[in-house]
Amino acid sequence: MAVPKNKVSKARRDKRRANWKLTAPNLVECPQCHELKLPHRVCPSCGQYKGKEVIKVED
Numbered sequence: 001m002a003v004p005k006n007k008v009s010k011a012r013r014d015k016r017r018a019n020w021k022l023t024a025p026n027l028v029e030c031p032q033c034h035e036l037k038l039p040h041r042v043c044p045s046c047g048q049y050k051g052k053e054v055i056k057v058e059d
Helices: 010-019
Strands: none
Touching: none
């Protein structure tokens, strides 16, 4: 196996790992029911996509 030539300090190691954070999902407003939903997906509350009813939603 490969062996490190020099010690990697904690600061250098942690700087490399600083970008492992999660990002919040982008939410857009549904044009029909004005609920928040993921973009380019069927609205879970009204079942519409691009102005057409794609799935039936039970009330």
